[in-house]
Amino acid sequence: MSFMKQNSVLSKVKKPIIYTLLLSFAIVSLLPLYWVFVTAFQLPSYQNEEMDRPVSYVESNPPVLYPKGIPEYISQWQKKREAERMGDYEQAEVHASLMTEVRQKTFGSFTRLFERTDIMRWLFNSLYIALLTTALIVLFDTMAGYVLAKKDFPGKWIIFWVIISTMMIPEQVTLVPTFIIIQNLNLFDNHLALIFPGLALAFGVFLMRQFLLSIPDELLEAAKIDGASEWKIFRSIVLPLAAPAMAVLGIFTFVQMWNSFLWPIIVINSTELMTLPAGLKTLQDANLADFKLLMTGATIAAVPMIIFFLIFQRYIIKGLTLGGVKE
């Protein structure tokens, strides 16, 4: 089937090399993500009974490649047990308080982040804006894609081509005019300013139309003869058939909206209205050198997306390959 599977002798020699190469590159490419988590959970400014001054494992040379709090916590716990066995309760108390300190300092950046910033609010904003926009885009684009694929009416081709021709136009071209429109609609610093422009994107119409072209006309005709209304046909025949493409479009749009950055930093001004990427920018602007705090914010922002990817992988991959591969 493939170009190497054929030569079994060759592949026996080459397979371990290929695996090693691929694995090492995979590790290198996952390293930054790993480093986000390590820094977020790293132990800052800590002094145990053996040190003469406090050290920060976040800012250390050589860097500590794992959260130092874990072995430190375990070792203090062991020392505490040891002291208790020896009957030295004073010493056990020292280790117990060090254990508390390790725990508090490790998670300290999370507490600080929750106290000082609106990060949970940003998370919520990102989530509901992305979900709402996605739902509306999928609905509107399926409706539009359906009639553009299956109906014949004056103006159809003009509408189709005008929409499609905007697909390749970079977002930046529309930035200034859209900003002026948003201002005139009095939507500056309003979540609608994030939702509305998303609903104008052409990609979904194109995707849904291409997909719905394959629905057999007889099916729609039969329903019409049975006296079903257009909306009923759409709901009970088109929507179920379109579901796979809607899933791909939905998941793709969700990721796009969730990660959107340039537009939100332009139209949203109040911190409590921000979405996660924009919020992270203000976090960084205010704490340029506090890398533990920054990586904590990055962790909170990255985890939902990673979970989302692991759940919806199949659709994401499908969506990616739609444009590039000719069947």
Add this chain to the structure above:
Amino acid sequence: MAAQQNSNTVNNTGEKIIIPKKTVWMRMKENKVAYLFLLPKLIFFTVFMLIPILWAFVISFQDRGVFDVDYVGFKHYFEAFQSPIFRAALWNTLLYTIVTVPAFIITALIIASFIYPLGQVSQAFFRSAFYLPTVTSMVIIAMVWRWMYNYRFGLFNYIIGFFGFEPVNWLGQTSTALPSLMIMAILIPPGAGIIIYLAAMNNINPSLYEAADIDGANAFQKWIRITIPLLKPTTLYLVILSTIGSFQVFTQIIMMTGGGPGYSTETLVHVIYKTAFRDFNFGLASAQSVILFFIIMGFAIVQFKSLRTEK
């Protein structure tokens, strides 16, 4: 929309409606529902896409004051090309694209070629492993890379120190700032590219490889003679898409360097952003974005033609 209004006026002009126009009007009436289905999309598309695109060209010829709007012809276009920041941005963006796009394509092609012969499970594993680092938003990626490039405690200076090199102020000096951003772009795995290439490879007819086997071709020959030529449409697609993406590089700039030091990492979109929303010079910003639009279009057309006719 336009057609609908047009026919409306025709109908309103009088009782005597010319026959061909009447049929159009009737067909429109018959298809009322179709227009209703299109309506929500068309409203948002018109207000937030069609009007902005056309208006962007108009604004690029305007000076917008608080109370009045003056037409100034091509003034902003001359201004853009005379401005050192814009020229630096243009050059940096070009350089960035020329370096990172081929790197993206080649890495994606090589990794996909290595993954392809593996079994289903390994294929799925590596596909995810290489795509996972790119699902998080660029903001997060930029934040951690800024940390890794840190002069005193960054991972990079530790790694090169391990090999005996002096620490480098990666993002802090003009000579290394842009190359650092390019290295970052190259080292982020081309997850989407790998997935797309893999899918395309699975579409190649296996009998071609079997025929080559009979002719005694080795794996490398098959790769050069069969795989790469047959992947050409996919390569074209990826080249155009990644070129467009690369010309729009922005998040890394604003999160990691702010365009500095000096203008050494200014890019087109970052300059557009600053001109529009820091200086509020909408006319100049629109002219700059129209220039960006034509550059992207030009590149796309050239790439399309050269990769297409070569067959």
